[in-house]
Amino acid sequence: MTRVLDVTGIKKHFGGVKAVDGVSFHVDEGEILGLIGPNGCGKSTLFNCILGQLTPSEGEVRLDGKPITGLYPSQLNRLGVSRTFQLLQVFPNLSVRENLILAGQEHKGTMLKRLFGPRDAGLTAEADRMIAFFKLDHLAEQKAGGLSYGQQKLLDAAMAFMAGPRLVLLDEPAGGVNLTMLENLKERLRAINRELGATFVVIEHNMDFVMSLCSRVVVMAEGKVLAQGAPAAVRANPDVIEAYLGH
């Protein structure tokens, strides 16, 4: 099995707060990995250390075996690492298609290419493919700001998969999404994994969503990895139950 991401011994301390305290895990090609843990256990800080928003105090991150620790988000983008944030990143005044094209440009282009290349950077066809894939056809021309919250979350996720990224990190894709839309989102994420071979990591509070979507789950507590494995095994792990219910 090909390793896409290797995270080894990552620590991030803020003064006396050990937000991430020696975390190691890996992601294999074609895998959907879930990252869960109680509030404040360090998930976002870990994501930010992997994605260049923060520099880790210690540890190493490798993409396809090559060190990427401390690279800027723009450099990681060009290597094919993309992400979503907890808060929506769609541009409300742009259409669904324009949002997708812009996201693709960000993943692909240098500033020069953006200035001198074709206006859509040749990404319209790919945007339309993603629109069809995420079943947003009827909304393609609409401004993103006019979409329901669930539809915007779907667009936000679709944007992360533009330009064929090597690895996608989704930060709470299901947060605030209603039940019907949740099933739709899960089904689309499964399909993008199965049909396009996308590899991704999902941080999520919705346990049912994670357990039914992911092939493997890493559980964090107090800055460390508490358990990892198949969803059913993790769910039955007494340490995990204690971390969630024991306080």
Ligand SMILES: Nc1ncnc2c1ncn2[C@@H]1O[C@H](COP(=O)(O)OP(=O)(O)OP(=O)(O)O)[C@@H](O)[C@H]1O
């Ligand atoms: N910039 C910062 N300065 C100081 N402390 C921070 C900073 N960022 C995070 N922390 C602390 O680090 C710990 C981990 O926070 P983090 O946001 O990574 O947790 P989380 O698991 O993502 O939480 P949630 O599930 O609520 O999003 C918390 O105690 C938090 O208060």
